[in-house]
Amino acid sequence: MDLAQLSDRILTGDRRALARAITLVESSRADHREQARELLERLRGSGREAIRIGLSGTPGVGKSTFTEAFGMMLLGQGLRVAVLAVDPSSARSGGSILGDKTRMDRLSREKDAFIRPSPSQSQLGGVARRSREAVALCEAAGFDVVIIETVGVGQSETVVAEMSDLFVLLLAPAGGDELQGVKRGIMEIADLILINKADGDLKATATRTCADYAGALRLLRKRPQDPQGFPKAMMVSALAGTGLTEAWDEMQALIGWRREAGWWERRRAEQARYWFDQEVRNALLSQLETGTARAALDRLGQAVAEGRVTPGAAAREMLETLSGQHTAV
Structure with missing residues:
Protein backbone atom coordinates (compact mmCIF):
# COMPACT_ATOMS: atom_id res chain seq x y z
CA MET A 1 0.00 0.00 0.00
CA ASP A 2 1.35 3.40 -1.02
CA LEU A 3 0.78 5.37 2.18
CA ALA A 4 2.04 8.64 0.69
CA GLN A 5 -0.52 8.45 -2.11
CA LEU A 6 -3.27 7.37 0.29
CA SER A 7 -2.58 10.28 2.65
CA ASP A 8 -2.55 12.75 -0.25
CA ARG A 9 -5.92 11.47 -1.46
CA ILE A 10 -7.37 11.74 2.05
CA LEU A 11 -6.21 15.35 2.30
CA THR A 12 -8.08 16.14 -0.92
CA GLY A 13 -11.28 14.75 0.64
CA ASP A 14 -11.42 11.53 -1.40
CA ARG A 15 -14.14 9.45 0.28
CA ARG A 16 -12.95 6.14 -1.19
CA ALA A 17 -9.46 6.75 0.16
CA LEU A 18 -10.96 7.64 3.54
CA ALA A 19 -12.98 4.41 3.61
CA ARG A 20 -9.86 2.43 2.73
CA ALA A 21 -7.89 4.16 5.48
CA ILE A 22 -10.55 3.39 8.10
CA THR A 23 -10.50 -0.27 7.02
CA LEU A 24 -6.74 -0.19 7.55
CA VAL A 25 -6.90 1.30 11.07
CA GLU A 26 -9.64 -1.16 12.07
CA SER A 27 -7.51 -4.16 11.08
CA SER A 28 -5.87 -6.13 13.89
CA ARG A 29 -3.06 -7.52 11.73
CA ALA A 30 0.38 -6.49 12.99
CA ASP A 31 1.56 -5.21 9.59
CA HIS A 32 -1.67 -3.24 9.12
CA ARG A 33 -1.33 -1.71 12.59
CA GLU A 34 2.15 -0.50 11.70
CA GLN A 35 0.90 0.97 8.41
CA ALA A 36 -2.01 2.62 10.25
CA ARG A 37 0.38 4.27 12.71
CA GLU A 38 2.52 5.56 9.86
CA LEU A 39 -0.52 6.90 8.01
CA LEU A 40 -1.85 8.72 11.08
CA GLU A 41 1.60 10.21 11.68
CA ARG A 42 1.66 11.50 8.09
CA LEU A 43 -1.73 13.16 8.58
CA ARG A 44 -1.05 14.50 12.07
CA GLY A 45 0.23 17.84 10.85
CA SER A 46 -2.71 18.62 8.57
CA GLY A 47 -3.93 21.26 11.04
CA GLY A 262 -9.72 27.75 27.10
CA TRP A 263 -11.66 24.57 27.84
CA TRP A 264 -11.60 23.36 24.22
CA GLU A 265 -7.80 23.00 24.02
CA ARG A 266 -7.53 21.72 27.58
CA ARG A 267 -10.13 19.02 26.96
CA ARG A 268 -8.48 17.84 23.75
CA ALA A 269 -5.15 17.60 25.56
CA GLU A 270 -6.77 15.51 28.31
CA GLN A 271 -8.32 13.25 25.69
CA ALA A 272 -4.95 12.72 23.99
CA ARG A 273 -3.47 11.69 27.34
CA TYR A 274 -6.41 9.33 27.97
CA TRP A 275 -5.91 7.56 24.63
CA PHE A 276 -2.17 7.27 25.25
CA ASP A 277 -2.98 5.40 28.46
CA GLN A 278 -5.47 3.18 26.61
CA GLU A 279 -2.94 2.33 23.90
CA VAL A 280 -0.43 1.24 26.54
CA ARG A 281 -3.05 -0.87 28.32
CA ASN A 282 -4.18 -2.50 25.07
CA ALA A 283 -0.59 -3.26 24.11
CA LEU A 284 -0.01 -4.94 27.47
CA LEU A 285 -3.23 -6.96 27.13
CA SER A 286 -2.21 -8.08 23.64
CA GLN A 287 0.77 -9.86 25.20
CA LEU A 288 -1.71 -12.37 26.64
CA GLU A 289 -2.53 -13.55 23.11
CA THR A 290 0.92 -15.00 22.37
CA GLY A 291 1.38 -18.77 22.34
CA THR A 292 3.57 -18.77 25.46
CA ALA A 293 1.13 -16.61 27.38
CA ARG A 294 -1.88 -18.72 26.36
CA ALA A 295 -0.11 -21.91 27.48
CA ALA A 296 0.77 -20.32 30.83
CA LEU A 297 -2.82 -19.09 31.28
CA ASP A 298 -4.20 -22.56 30.60
CA ARG A 299 -1.73 -24.23 32.97
CA LEU A 300 -2.25 -21.77 35.81
CA GLY A 301 -5.99 -21.64 35.23
CA GLN A 302 -6.19 -25.40 35.61
CA ALA A 303 -4.11 -25.22 38.81
CA VAL A 304 -6.48 -22.61 40.25
CA ALA A 305 -9.54 -24.66 39.27
CA GLU A 306 -8.10 -27.71 41.03
CA GLY A 307 -7.32 -25.71 44.16
CA ARG A 308 -3.54 -26.25 43.96
CA VAL A 309 -2.83 -22.51 43.97
CA THR A 310 -4.74 -19.37 44.90
CA PRO A 311 -5.89 -16.96 42.16
CA GLY A 312 -3.61 -14.23 43.55
CA ALA A 313 -0.50 -16.42 43.55
CA ALA A 314 -1.30 -17.68 40.04
CA ALA A 315 -1.78 -14.12 38.79
CA ARG A 316 1.59 -13.10 40.24
CA GLU A 317 3.27 -16.05 38.50
CA MET A 318 1.55 -15.10 35.25
CA LEU A 319 2.87 -11.55 35.50
CA GLU A 320 6.36 -12.87 36.19
CA THR A 321 6.05 -15.03 33.09
CA LEU A 322 5.13 -12.02 30.99
CA SER A 323 7.99 -9.96 32.37
CA GLY A 324 10.50 -12.74 31.73
CA GLN A 325 11.16 -13.24 35.42
CA HIS A 326 9.28 -16.50 35.80
CA THR A 327 10.82 -19.04 38.14
CA ALA A 328 9.38 -22.54 38.22
CA VAL A 329 7.51 -23.49 41.39
Whole structure:
Protein backbone atom coordinates (compact mmCIF):
# COMPACT_ATOMS: atom_id res chain seq x y z
CA MET A 1 0.00 0.00 0.00
CA ASP A 2 1.35 3.40 -1.02
CA LEU A 3 0.78 5.37 2.18
CA ALA A 4 2.04 8.64 0.69
CA GLN A 5 -0.52 8.45 -2.11
CA LEU A 6 -3.27 7.37 0.29
CA SER A 7 -2.58 10.28 2.65
CA ASP A 8 -2.55 12.75 -0.25
CA ARG A 9 -5.92 11.47 -1.46
CA ILE A 10 -7.37 11.74 2.05
CA LEU A 11 -6.21 15.35 2.30
CA THR A 12 -8.08 16.14 -0.92
CA GLY A 13 -11.28 14.75 0.64
CA ASP A 14 -11.42 11.53 -1.40
CA ARG A 15 -14.14 9.45 0.28
CA ARG A 16 -12.95 6.14 -1.19
CA ALA A 17 -9.46 6.75 0.16
CA LEU A 18 -10.96 7.64 3.54
CA ALA A 19 -12.98 4.41 3.61
CA ARG A 20 -9.86 2.43 2.73
CA ALA A 21 -7.89 4.16 5.48
CA ILE A 22 -10.55 3.39 8.10
CA THR A 23 -10.50 -0.27 7.02
CA LEU A 24 -6.74 -0.19 7.55
CA VAL A 25 -6.90 1.30 11.07
CA GLU A 26 -9.64 -1.16 12.07
CA SER A 27 -7.51 -4.16 11.08
CA SER A 28 -5.87 -6.13 13.89
CA ARG A 29 -3.06 -7.52 11.73
CA ALA A 30 0.38 -6.49 12.99
CA ASP A 31 1.56 -5.21 9.59
CA HIS A 32 -1.67 -3.24 9.12
CA ARG A 33 -1.33 -1.71 12.59
CA GLU A 34 2.15 -0.50 11.70
CA GLN A 35 0.90 0.97 8.41
CA ALA A 36 -2.01 2.62 10.25
CA ARG A 37 0.38 4.27 12.71
CA GLU A 38 2.52 5.56 9.86
CA LEU A 39 -0.52 6.90 8.01
CA LEU A 40 -1.85 8.72 11.08
CA GLU A 41 1.60 10.21 11.68
CA ARG A 42 1.66 11.50 8.09
CA LEU A 43 -1.73 13.16 8.58
CA ARG A 44 -1.05 14.50 12.07
CA GLY A 45 0.23 17.84 10.85
CA SER A 46 -2.71 18.62 8.57
CA GLY A 47 -3.93 21.26 11.04
CA ARG A 48 -7.56 20.44 10.32
CA GLU A 49 -10.05 20.32 13.17
CA ALA A 50 -13.68 19.21 13.07
CA ILE A 51 -16.42 19.55 15.63
CA ARG A 52 -16.76 16.09 17.14
CA ILE A 53 -20.25 15.26 18.37
CA GLY A 54 -20.86 12.10 20.37
CA LEU A 55 -24.45 10.87 20.06
CA SER A 56 -25.97 8.28 22.37
CA GLY A 57 -29.40 7.01 23.25
CA THR A 58 -31.30 3.83 23.94
CA PRO A 59 -32.27 1.53 21.03
CA GLY A 60 -35.39 2.74 19.23
CA VAL A 61 -35.03 6.38 20.26
CA GLY A 62 -34.37 7.36 16.63
CA LYS A 63 -30.62 7.96 16.56
CA SER A 64 -30.25 7.13 12.87
CA THR A 65 -33.31 9.18 11.90
CA PHE A 66 -32.02 12.11 13.95
CA THR A 67 -28.49 11.78 12.54
CA GLU A 68 -29.79 11.87 8.97
CA ALA A 69 -32.09 14.85 9.58
CA PHE A 70 -29.41 16.71 11.54
CA GLY A 71 -26.78 15.88 8.91
CA MET A 72 -28.99 17.13 6.07
CA MET A 73 -29.57 20.37 8.00
CA LEU A 74 -25.80 20.84 8.40
CA LEU A 75 -25.24 20.16 4.69
CA GLY A 76 -27.79 22.86 3.95
CA GLN A 77 -25.53 25.28 5.85
CA GLY A 78 -22.59 24.39 3.61
CA LEU A 79 -20.84 22.05 6.06
CA ARG A 80 -19.28 18.66 5.28
CA VAL A 81 -20.51 15.90 7.59
CA ALA A 82 -19.03 12.51 8.50
CA VAL A 83 -20.97 9.91 10.49
CA LEU A 84 -19.23 7.07 12.30
CA ALA A 85 -22.00 4.68 13.33
CA VAL A 86 -21.07 1.87 15.72
CA ASP A 87 -23.17 -1.27 15.38
CA PRO A 88 -23.49 -3.87 18.18
CA SER A 89 -21.77 -7.19 17.52
CA SER A 90 -23.25 -10.56 18.39
CA ALA A 91 -21.77 -12.13 21.52
CA ARG A 92 -22.20 -15.54 19.87
CA SER A 93 -21.12 -15.14 16.25
CA GLY A 94 -19.25 -11.82 16.51
CA GLY A 95 -21.14 -10.49 13.47
CA SER A 96 -22.83 -7.12 12.99
CA ILE A 97 -25.63 -6.00 10.67
CA LEU A 98 -23.97 -2.64 9.83
CA GLY A 99 -27.27 -1.31 8.53
CA ASP A 100 -26.99 2.33 9.54
CA LYS A 101 -26.00 3.43 6.04
CA THR A 102 -29.19 1.83 4.70
CA ARG A 103 -31.26 3.78 7.23
CA MET A 104 -29.66 7.07 6.16
CA ASP A 105 -30.31 6.68 2.45
CA ARG A 106 -30.74 10.42 1.77
CA LEU A 107 -27.59 11.42 3.61
CA SER A 108 -25.54 8.62 2.07
CA ARG A 109 -26.23 9.98 -1.43
CA GLU A 110 -24.82 13.43 -0.64
CA LYS A 111 -21.32 14.16 -1.99
CA ASP A 112 -20.38 16.19 1.10
CA ALA A 113 -21.40 13.44 3.51
CA PHE A 114 -19.59 10.27 4.56
CA ILE A 115 -21.16 7.43 6.54
CA ARG A 116 -19.11 4.58 7.96
CA PRO A 117 -20.69 1.78 10.06
CA SER A 118 -18.26 -0.19 12.23
CA PRO A 119 -18.75 -3.24 14.48
CA SER A 120 -18.35 -2.75 18.22
CA GLN A 121 -16.83 -6.26 18.53
CA SER A 122 -15.88 -6.80 22.19
CA GLN A 123 -15.26 -3.13 22.90
CA LEU A 124 -17.19 -1.65 25.81
CA GLY A 125 -18.40 1.92 26.12
CA GLY A 126 -20.57 2.04 23.00
CA VAL A 127 -17.79 2.70 20.48
CA ALA A 128 -15.50 0.62 18.29
CA ARG A 129 -11.89 0.16 19.39
CA ARG A 130 -10.50 2.34 16.59
CA SER A 131 -13.25 4.96 16.46
CA ARG A 132 -10.83 7.62 17.73
CA GLU A 133 -8.45 6.98 14.83
CA ALA A 134 -11.36 7.03 12.36
CA VAL A 135 -12.33 10.46 13.75
CA ALA A 136 -8.78 11.72 13.13
CA LEU A 137 -8.93 10.46 9.54
CA CYS A 138 -12.25 12.26 8.95
CA GLU A 139 -10.75 15.47 10.30
CA ALA A 140 -7.77 15.15 7.96
CA ALA A 141 -10.20 14.61 5.06
CA GLY A 142 -11.65 18.06 5.71
CA PHE A 143 -15.02 17.25 7.27
CA ASP A 144 -16.42 20.07 9.37
CA VAL A 145 -18.57 17.94 11.69
CA VAL A 146 -17.94 14.34 12.76
CA ILE A 147 -20.84 12.56 14.46
CA ILE A 148 -19.98 9.43 16.46
CA GLU A 149 -23.22 7.48 16.86
CA THR A 150 -22.81 4.92 19.63
CA VAL A 151 -24.25 1.44 20.04
CA GLY A 152 -27.00 2.69 22.33
CA VAL A 153 -27.05 0.28 25.23
CA GLY A 154 -27.89 2.60 28.10
CA GLN A 155 -26.13 4.44 30.89
CA SER A 156 -22.63 2.95 30.51
CA GLU A 157 -21.71 4.69 27.25
CA THR A 158 -19.13 7.12 28.52
CA VAL A 159 -16.07 6.30 26.38
CA VAL A 160 -17.47 8.36 23.50
CA ALA A 161 -17.04 11.47 25.69
CA GLU A 162 -13.28 10.88 25.50
CA MET A 163 -13.25 11.40 21.73
CA SER A 164 -15.86 14.12 21.26
CA ASP A 165 -16.15 17.85 21.91
CA LEU A 166 -19.87 17.65 22.65
CA PHE A 167 -21.86 14.76 24.05
CA VAL A 168 -25.52 14.67 23.01
CA LEU A 169 -27.97 12.31 24.70
CA LEU A 170 -31.10 11.48 22.70
CA LEU A 171 -34.13 10.40 24.72
CA ALA A 172 -37.68 9.37 23.89
CA PRO A 173 -40.84 10.89 25.41
CA ALA A 174 -41.96 9.12 28.61
CA GLY A 175 -38.50 7.59 28.87
CA GLY A 176 -38.24 8.27 32.61
CA ASP A 177 -39.04 10.62 35.45
CA GLU A 178 -37.18 13.05 37.68
CA LEU A 179 -35.38 10.21 39.46
CA GLN A 180 -34.21 8.72 36.16
CA GLY A 181 -32.88 12.14 35.24
CA VAL A 182 -30.58 12.47 38.24
CA LYS A 183 -28.92 9.06 37.80
CA ARG A 184 -25.18 9.33 37.55
CA GLY A 185 -22.96 8.16 34.74
CA ILE A 186 -24.20 9.14 31.32
CA MET A 187 -26.31 12.03 32.65
CA GLU A 188 -23.27 13.69 34.20
CA ILE A 189 -21.32 13.79 30.95
CA ALA A 190 -24.16 14.94 28.67
CA ASP A 191 -23.81 18.49 27.30
CA LEU A 192 -27.20 18.54 25.63
CA ILE A 193 -30.23 16.30 26.18
CA LEU A 194 -32.61 16.16 23.23
CA ILE A 195 -36.09 14.70 23.64
CA ASN A 196 -36.83 13.23 20.21
CA LYS A 197 -40.21 12.41 18.63
CA ALA A 198 -41.71 15.67 19.92
CA ASP A 199 -44.47 15.61 17.33
CA GLY A 200 -48.07 14.50 16.92
CA ASP A 201 -49.64 12.71 19.89
CA LEU A 202 -46.28 12.51 21.66
CA LYS A 203 -45.66 16.25 21.75
CA ALA A 204 -47.39 16.80 25.10
CA THR A 205 -45.55 13.84 26.62
CA ALA A 206 -42.27 15.14 25.21
CA THR A 207 -42.91 18.53 26.81
CA ARG A 208 -43.38 16.92 30.23
CA THR A 209 -40.31 14.72 29.77
CA CYS A 210 -38.22 17.72 28.75
CA ALA A 211 -39.36 19.61 31.87
CA ASP A 212 -38.48 16.58 34.05
CA TYR A 213 -34.95 16.37 32.70
CA ALA A 214 -34.45 20.13 32.77
CA GLY A 215 -35.31 20.04 36.47
CA ALA A 216 -33.02 17.07 37.04
CA LEU A 217 -30.10 18.84 35.35
CA ARG A 218 -30.44 21.74 37.76
CA LEU A 219 -29.88 19.33 40.66
CA LEU A 220 -26.59 18.07 39.28
CA ARG A 221 -23.34 19.67 40.42
CA LYS A 222 -22.31 22.50 38.10
CA ARG A 223 -19.33 21.63 35.90
CA PRO A 224 -16.56 24.20 35.38
CA GLN A 225 -16.56 23.60 31.60
CA ASP A 226 -20.16 24.83 31.24
CA PRO A 227 -21.48 28.40 30.87
CA GLN A 228 -24.69 29.47 32.55
CA GLY A 229 -27.66 27.35 31.45
CA PHE A 230 -25.70 24.26 30.40
CA PRO A 231 -26.20 21.37 30.21
CA LYS A 232 -29.76 21.82 29.02
CA ALA A 233 -32.70 19.77 27.73
CA MET A 234 -34.50 20.56 24.48
CA MET A 235 -37.21 19.03 22.30
CA VAL A 236 -36.64 17.98 18.69
CA SER A 237 -38.45 15.99 16.04
CA ALA A 238 -36.20 14.24 13.54
CA LEU A 239 -39.27 13.19 11.57
CA ALA A 240 -40.74 16.70 11.26
CA GLY A 241 -37.34 18.40 11.23
CA THR A 242 -38.25 20.76 14.06
CA GLY A 243 -35.82 21.90 16.74
CA LEU A 244 -32.71 20.82 14.80
CA THR A 245 -31.52 24.34 13.94
CA GLU A 246 -32.11 25.46 17.52
CA ALA A 247 -30.12 22.48 18.84
CA TRP A 248 -27.23 23.30 16.49
CA ASP A 249 -27.31 26.94 17.62
CA GLU A 250 -26.98 25.80 21.24
CA MET A 251 -24.08 23.50 20.32
CA GLN A 252 -22.28 26.34 18.59
CA ALA A 253 -22.87 28.64 21.55
CA LEU A 254 -21.37 26.07 23.94
CA ILE A 255 -18.40 25.46 21.63
CA GLY A 256 -17.76 29.18 21.28
CA TRP A 257 -17.79 29.70 25.05
CA ARG A 258 -15.44 26.78 25.65
CA ARG A 259 -13.01 28.03 23.02
CA GLU A 260 -12.88 31.50 24.56
CA ALA A 261 -12.55 30.12 28.09
CA GLY A 262 -9.72 27.75 27.10
CA TRP A 263 -11.66 24.57 27.84
CA TRP A 264 -11.60 23.36 24.22
CA GLU A 265 -7.80 23.00 24.02
CA ARG A 266 -7.53 21.72 27.58
CA ARG A 267 -10.13 19.02 26.96
CA ARG A 268 -8.48 17.84 23.75
CA ALA A 269 -5.15 17.60 25.56
CA GLU A 270 -6.77 15.51 28.31
CA GLN A 271 -8.32 13.25 25.69
CA ALA A 272 -4.95 12.72 23.99
CA ARG A 273 -3.47 11.69 27.34
CA TYR A 274 -6.41 9.33 27.97
CA TRP A 275 -5.91 7.56 24.63
CA PHE A 276 -2.17 7.27 25.25
CA ASP A 277 -2.98 5.40 28.46
CA GLN A 278 -5.47 3.18 26.61
CA GLU A 279 -2.94 2.33 23.90
CA VAL A 280 -0.43 1.24 26.54
CA ARG A 281 -3.05 -0.87 28.32
CA ASN A 282 -4.18 -2.50 25.07
CA ALA A 283 -0.59 -3.26 24.11
CA LEU A 284 -0.01 -4.94 27.47
CA LEU A 285 -3.23 -6.96 27.13
CA SER A 286 -2.21 -8.08 23.64
CA GLN A 287 0.77 -9.86 25.20
CA LEU A 288 -1.71 -12.37 26.64
CA GLU A 289 -2.53 -13.55 23.11
CA THR A 290 0.92 -15.00 22.37
CA GLY A 291 1.38 -18.77 22.34
CA THR A 292 3.57 -18.77 25.46
CA ALA A 293 1.13 -16.61 27.38
CA ARG A 294 -1.88 -18.72 26.36
CA ALA A 295 -0.11 -21.91 27.48
CA ALA A 296 0.77 -20.32 30.83
CA LEU A 297 -2.82 -19.09 31.28
CA ASP A 298 -4.20 -22.56 30.60
CA ARG A 299 -1.73 -24.23 32.97
CA LEU A 300 -2.25 -21.77 35.81
CA GLY A 301 -5.99 -21.64 35.23
CA GLN A 302 -6.19 -25.40 35.61
CA ALA A 303 -4.11 -25.22 38.81
CA VAL A 304 -6.48 -22.61 40.25
CA ALA A 305 -9.54 -24.66 39.27
CA GLU A 306 -8.10 -27.71 41.03
CA GLY A 307 -7.32 -25.71 44.16
CA ARG A 308 -3.54 -26.25 43.96
CA VAL A 309 -2.83 -22.51 43.97
CA THR A 310 -4.74 -19.37 44.90
CA PRO A 311 -5.89 -16.96 42.16
CA GLY A 312 -3.61 -14.23 43.55
CA ALA A 313 -0.50 -16.42 43.55
CA ALA A 314 -1.30 -17.68 40.04
CA ALA A 315 -1.78 -14.12 38.79
CA ARG A 316 1.59 -13.10 40.24
CA GLU A 317 3.27 -16.05 38.50
CA MET A 318 1.55 -15.10 35.25
CA LEU A 319 2.87 -11.55 35.50
CA GLU A 320 6.36 -12.87 36.19
CA THR A 321 6.05 -15.03 33.09
CA LEU A 322 5.13 -12.02 30.99
CA SER A 323 7.99 -9.96 32.37
CA GLY A 324 10.50 -12.74 31.73
CA GLN A 325 11.16 -13.24 35.42
CA HIS A 326 9.28 -16.50 35.80
CA THR A 327 10.82 -19.04 38.14
CA ALA A 328 9.38 -22.54 38.22
CA VAL A 329 7.51 -23.49 41.39
